[in-house]
Amino acid sequence: MSFQNIKVIAFDADDTLWVNETFFRKAEEEFCELLEQFLPKEEANKLLFDVEMKNLPLYGYGIKPFTLSLIEAAITISNGEMNIGLVEKLIEKGKQMLQEPIELIDGIDKTLNELSKKYRLVMATKGDLLDQERKLMKSGLEKYFHHIEIVSDKTEMHYRKLVKHLDITEKEFLMVGNSLKSDVLPVLNIGAHAFHIPFHTTWAHEMVHEEVNHPNFRSFTKASELLQVL
Template sequence: MLRLTTIGFDADDTLWQNEQFFRMTEDRFVALLGEHGEATEISGRLLEAERRNLGFYGFGIKGFVLSMIETAIEVTKGQVPASVIGEILAAGREMAAHPVQTLPHVRETLEALSDDYRLVLITKGDLFDQERKLAQSGLGDFFHAVEIVSDKKATTYDRIFSRHGDGAGRAMMVGNSLKSDILPALEAGCWAVHVPHHLTWVLEHADEPVGHGRYHAIPDLGPLRGLVQRLVR
C-alpha cells in the first residue's frame, strides 16, 4: 500500500455548518410567496431553478439568491412586489454574514493530523464567502493549501493532489457529499472518507460506493485519526 501523505477536506457541512442556513432561508422565501402556491410547489420550483442555474452561477449563496428571485418572478407571473425582491436580497446578505459554527471534533482532528500530513482545504462556492468562513473559523493555519473550485470532479482532485501532494494515489478526501467529495475522489484514485451530515442538499445525493476498497464512512470527524493510522499501518 502506498503511503498516505496528503488529506483533503471539504469545508461546508464537513468542517462547519452550512446547509442549515440555506434551509432556513428557503423556509423564509416560501413563506413570502405563500399566497401564490403550496410550500412544496414553491420549493420544487426553486430547486428546478437552482439546477438550471448551476451552469451559469455556480454553487453558493449568490446563485441561490438569483434562483429565488427567478422563482419569485415565475410563481407570481411577473408580478412579484419590489418589497419581496428586497427581502430576498436581505436574506442573502444575512446568509453571507452568519457566524461560523464549526462541527464536532474538527479542531482537534486537524491539529492531530497536521503534523504528519499535508492538509488541503478543497471547497466550492462563493469565493468571498468561503474565504470569510475560513478566516472566521480560525482553522486556516492547519492547511498547507486552500483550493476554492467551481466544481469537484476526478480531474479536480487529480490536479490538486498533484500540485499540493504526491498525487491522488497517496491522498485522501474527506467530506459529507457522496457526489462531490467521495465518488470523484475515488475515481481519481484517492482514499475517500464520507462524514455524513444530517442536512445534505438534494443535488449532492448519490449512491454510496459500498464495497470499494478505498472507501470508508465515519459518523463524525472524531474517528478520522484512528482510521488514518489503521490505513497506513
C-alpha cells in the same frame, strides 16, 4: 486497510468543517412562506430547486447564486406580480446568510490539530471564492492548512489537477467530506482514498442513492473517529 502511504489529507469545507446547509434549508422555508399566496409550499420549493439547477452551469455554487435564483423563482411563481418589498426581503436574506456566524462541526478543530502534526492538510471546496475565504478566516482553522483549493466544481479532472499540484500520487491523497457525489465518488474513480462523514442535512443535488463498496473508502459518524485510523 492500510493508510500508511497517505501524505496529504484534503477536507471539504461546508458541512465538513462548519455548518452550512442548515442556512439554505431555513432560507428555502422562509421563501416558500413568502410565496404561499401564489403557490403551495411544496410546489414552490420544487420550482426553486428547478431554477437553481437551470442556473447552476451559469452561476455556480454559493449564497449569491442562490439569492439570484430566489428572486428569479419568485418572479416566476408570482407571474411577475410580486411587489418590490418582496425582492428586498430576498436580497436581505442573501446578505444575512453571508454574515451568519461560523459554527464549527463538533470535534473538527481537535481533529485537524492532531492530523496536521503527521500530514499535509488541504482545504478543497467548491463555491464562491470570497465567501469561502471569509468563512475560513472567521473559523480559525486556516492555520492547519498547507494549501487552500476553491473551485467551481469537484470533478475527477479537478482532483487530478490538485493531486498533480501537490506533487503526490493518487494513492498518497485522501479526501474527507460529507458529500458522496462531490467528495467521494470522483476521488475513488481516480484511484485515491475517500472518507465520508455525513451531515444531517444534504442538498438534493448532492444526494447519491447508492452503496459505496470500495477498498479505499471508509465512512464515519464524526470527525474525531478519523484519529482512530490515521
